[in-house]
Every structure is written in C-alpha cells, then in structure tokens.
Amino acid sequence: MMVDLEKDATTGFEKVILREPRGSSAEILLFGGQVTSWKNERGEELLFLSSKAIFKPPKAVRGGIPVCFPQFGGQGSLEQHGFARNRLWKIVESSSPLPSVDSDKFSLINNSTKAIVELMLTPSEEDMKIWPHKFELRLRVALSSGGGLTMTVKVNNKDTKQFSFTFALHTYLSVADITEVRVEGLETLDYLDNLKSGERSTEQGDAITFDNELDRVYLSTPSKIAVVDHEKKRTFVLKKDGLPDLVVWNPWERKAKQMVDFGDDEYKYMLCVEAAAVEKPIVVRPEEEWTARQELSAVSSSYSSGPLDPRRVLHGSSKEHLPQYQASIISRFSLRLFAVMTLMCSSRNPNIKKS
Numbered sequence: 170m171m172v173d174l175e176k177d178a179t180t181g182f183e184k185v186i187l188r189e190p191r192g193s194s195a196e197i198l199l200f201g202g203q204v205t206s207w208k209n210e211r212g213e214e215l216l217f218l219s220s221k222a223i224f225k226p227p228k229a230v231r232g233g234i235p236v237c238f239p240q241f242g243g244q245g246s247l248e249q250h251g252f253a254r255n256r257l258w259k260i261v262e263s264s265s266p267l268p269s270v271d272s273d274k275f276s277l278i279n280n281s282t283k284a285i286v287e288l289m290l291t292p293s294e295e296d297m298k299i300w301p302h303k304f305e306l307r308l309r310v311a312l313s314s315g316g317g318l319t320m321t322v323k324v325n326n327k328d329t330k331q332f333s334f335t336f337a338l339h340t341y342l343s344v345a346d347i348t349e350v351r352v353e354g355l356e357t358l359d360y361l362d363n364l365k366s367g368e369r370s371t372e373q374g375d376a377i378t379f380d381n382e383l384d385r386v387y388l389s390t391p392s393k394i395a396v397v398d399h400e401k402k403r404t405f406v407l408k409k410d411g412l413p414d415l416v417v418w419n420p421w422e423r424k425a426k427q428m429v430d431f432g433d434d435e436y437k438y439m440l441c442v443e444a445a446a447v448e449k450p451i452v453v454r455p456e457e458e459w460t461a462r463q464e465l466s467a468v469s470s471s472y473s474s475g476p477l478d479p480r481r482v483l484h485g486s487s488k489e490h491l492p493q494y495q496a497s498i499i500s501r502f503s504l505r506l507f508a509v510m511t512l513m514c515s516s517r518n519p520n521i522k523k524s
C-alpha cells in the first residue's frame with residue numbers, strides 16, 4: 170500500500186495518491202478534500218471528471234466527489250453546496266505521516282490492508298463570519314486491497330452552542346452511456362423533485378432509468394444502492410451509513426450547455442448519486458461528534474452482492490407474484506413499521522456521540 174503526496178503538473182493543485190498493490194488507485198485534492206480519481210486494478214477510471222473542470226479557487230472542481238458542507242444545494246444562507254468544497258483542507262499527520270510537499274514526490278509504504286489518508290477542515294475567520302460555528306470536519310479516505318473506496322466523515326462541534334447542517338458526498342460516477350444506466354434500490358420511495366421546486370412525489374416505477382434531466386432527493390433510502398451500467402457491464406454498489414437521503418442528478422443536454430465547466434455532451438457519460446442528509450438537518454451539540462460513511466465498489470454486472478433492499482428481505486421473492494399496488498402497500502406498511510420500531514429503540518441519531 171502506498172500513499173503519495175504530489176503537486177499536479179497541470180493544475181498546480183496538491184493531491185494525495187493512494188495505491189494498492191493490485192493496481193487500483195485514488196486521488197484526493199487538498200483543495201475541497203475532493204476525491205478526483207478512483208481507478209480499478211486495470212487502471213480504468215470509475216469517477217467522472219469534466220474535461221472542462223476549472224482548477225482555479227474559489228471555483229469548485231466539476232467531478233469526482235465534492236464534499237457539500239455545511240449546506241446542501243441552495244436552500245440556506247450560504248453559497249450553493251456550502252463552502253467546504255472550495256477551501257484548502259489539511260492532512261491529519263497521524264493518519265499518514267506524509268512529509269511536506271516541497272520536493273517533487275514523496276512515498277511511504279503502508280503495511281495495512283488499506284491505503285488511507287485523513288484530511289481535515291476547520292473554519293477560518295472569514296468562514297466564521299458567514300457560518301459562525303467552530304467545527305472540525307474530517308474526511309478519511311481508504312482504498313482497500315479489493316479496490317473499494319471508503320469515505321468516513323466526522324463533524325465535531327468545538328463550539329459552546331449547537332449547530333445544524335445539511336451534507337452530501339456528491340459522487341460523479343463515470344458511465345458508458347446514461348441511457349443504458351439503471352439505479353436500483355429506490356423503488357417506491359418518496360422523493361423531493363428539484364425540477365418542481367422540491368415538490369414531494371413517490372417513485373412508482375421499477376428501477377430508475379434516464380431519458381431526460383433528473384434532479385431528485387430520495388428520502389430515507391436503504392443503506393445499499395446499485396447503479397448498473399449495462400453498456401460497460403459494470404455495477405457500482407454504494408453502501409452508506411448516517412446519510413439517509415440519496416440525491417440523483419443528471420443535467421441532460423440543455424443544462425449541460427449552460428454550465429461553463431462541463432462539456433456539452435458530457436451528460437451522457439456521468440451520473441451523480443449523492444449520499445446525503447438533506448431533508449432533516451443534522452444537529453450536533455457542543456462536544457459531540459457526528460459520523461457518516463460511504464463505501465463504493467465497482468463489480469462486474471454478473472456479480473450478485475446480495476439483496477439490495479431490506480423490504481425484499483422481509484418479503485422474499487413472493488412479493489414478485491403480488492399485483493404491483495398491493496406489493497407497494499405492503500412495502501410501505503412494513504417500512505413504516507420498521508421506522509416506528511427504530512424510533513422506539515432510539516430517539517437520538519445513532520451516528521452522534523460524545524467526542
């Protein structure tokens with residue numbers, strides 16, 4: 170396992186590179202704490218990064234996995250998606266003892282089964298003027314020996330009063346042809362439609378497919394979602410904890426043309442699936458810590474990684490023989506029962522603890 174710190178020759182941005190012996194790798198910019206590359210063992214890029222991406226602060230970089238904090242979207246007093254994605258983060262030295270970046274390239278061999286780096290963002294005086302809360306935001310990125318990419322986020326409240334925020338890991342997946350892509354695991358869920366001023370609707374269909382612009386916040390989503398790329402015969406599996414919502418976004422043709430940092434036809438080759446906490450802001454009291462996690466893996470589409478949706482576990486295959494409306498009613502009933510039981514078991518967010 171290797172962890173390198175380099176200065177990108179083209180952009181001048183400092184980046185951490187994680188490599189594992191079988192050939193997979195990941196790159197993380199200190200600007201934005203943003204993962205901009207994740208490659209499998211054959212060296213194939215799994216994340217989308219626009220060819221028109223602008224590497225010039227304070228513009229956020231279009232692609233990879235921007236961190237949206239302390240605000241997702243435009244609902245709030247801050248700039249769209251908050252400021253974390255266009256600030257310079259620091260490496261937490263204890264995570265990977267990286268030397269300074271003065272010379273060309275440094276390497277270190279990490280004997281664990283994962284190549285890991287931890288980055289941190291704390292507010293500057295300027296940040297405190299627009300969001301007056303002392304916090305520590307940590308992002309740990311780990312590349313496992315199988316090539317899976319795990320991102321663990323922690324927000325510590327270092328202030329004397331509580332604060333709340335919304336959050337997303339805004340993952341841009343690279344796909345071969347968006348019209349041949351299917352998202353599984355969101356069937357029958359409620360969503361907020363950003364193309365209809367956040368109107369609430371219920372997903373009726375089967376898996377989600379794409380033939381137009383789509384911008385939705387799916388609510389209370391299962392912990393495991395699959396994005397099947399038929400053309401590439403590849404399935405991305407996204408597992409998450411502490412991030413109940415999932416934003417699904419593709420700008421399609423018209424919006425693509427309006428974005429200066431996005432190629433006119435690049436919408437065909439990307440899909441954003443964003444593990445998020447949007448509908449219910451996260452509240453963290455002084456000296457508390459909130460943790461969330463997302464695990465990404467890319468597997469051949471013939472691979473089955475087990476049931477996606479907890480409701481399918483409850484009903485088994487018998488659900489498939491029921492008329493669709495009946496199956497959906499049962500699904501929703503059991504979901505509500507599950508939600509009530511969860512609420513009864515814990516009234517506090519289980520992802521928040523004393524730090």
Ligand SMILES: O=P(O)(O)OC[C@H]1O[C@H](O)[C@H](O)[C@@H](O)[C@@H]1O
Nearest residue numbers: 242249250363384385416418441
């Ligand atoms: O252009 P950005 O600020 O990076 O936002 C890109 C997109 O992010 C999310 O997916 C939102 O749901 C979209 O409404 C937004 O257009």
